[in-house]
Amino acid sequence: MDFTEDQIQRYSRHIILQDVGVEGQERINKGKVLIVGAGGLGAPVALYLAAAGVGTIGIIDGDVVDLSNLQRQVIHFTADVNKAKVLSAKEKINQLNPEVEVITYYDLLTASNALDIIKDYDFVVDGTDNFPVKFLINDACVQARKPFSHGGILRFEGQTITVLPGTACYRCVFHAPPPPNAVPTCSQAGVLGAIAGMLGTIQAAEVLKYLTGVGDLLTNRLLTFNAKTMEFRTIKVKHNHRCAVCGDHPTITELVDYEQATCEIKSKH
């Protein structure tokens, strides 16, 4: 791949970065990354990967932009309300870096389409906000041997782990989706907007590290932080031999759609 003058300028801060250089930038430009969810996490991931010049960015999301999204989903603007999130995201990516090929899926990731969609990508980013899809992404990526980044945020906290074939997976750590009645009640929900950016940019950095082969990925380690104290912690986690999807005797051999837990706002008693 020969870079044009413009490309050398655009990516100069990567090219002069010793561990990345021309070769690393070429790998980024050839990279194909799927972002599941164009929301709080997907927004910063998409923007940073587009800026970095990731060659192909796939985005899957079945939602339209809602006014309540704008507090943290920084790829969507006020004028985008009611627009499909994938379209809104694609427009911003095109403006930021026209070299990036954006493939949009205005759809939900389900047990029936997951393997078919992820097969075309080098890396998958979980930017979803619900447990059924988080487990689906995990199981699909483990089965297809696709590297992926898990991300979760709640209130003032975030957590992320990178999963490669053979390293501890999300299910090794969390086993199964929480029972619907255990999902955080509304009074415990909500999220500080900037947390999404903090976690999403960590996920984006992991993608760029993976594509360039630089550094040590966040594998077999769960990174958690709490913005109230600004304390970060990495907890060593081991591949779980009893894991239902990647253990010695996997019981999950087909993908399933878990029931989506919902929560209703109730008045205080």
Added chain:
Amino acid sequence: MSKILVNGKEQEVEVPISLIDLIKRNDVAQPDMVSVQLNGEFVDRGDFNSTLVNDKDEVDFLYFMGGGSPINQQNLQIK
């Protein structure tokens, strides 16, 4: 009193203490929402009652985190 590490921080407790009691002691609002590692090994949820924590043990509580919006917009209704 013995010292154990809970999420990397020292706690003084009478040992042995069962995991379920340690979970209660740490005000974990929803034990269903926590995954527990004892000295680096995951403990099955069904064994929280019978698993004992001893002196100098390291316990990690790992919480489920989604995206901060468990409310499905269509189902959002103020009752």
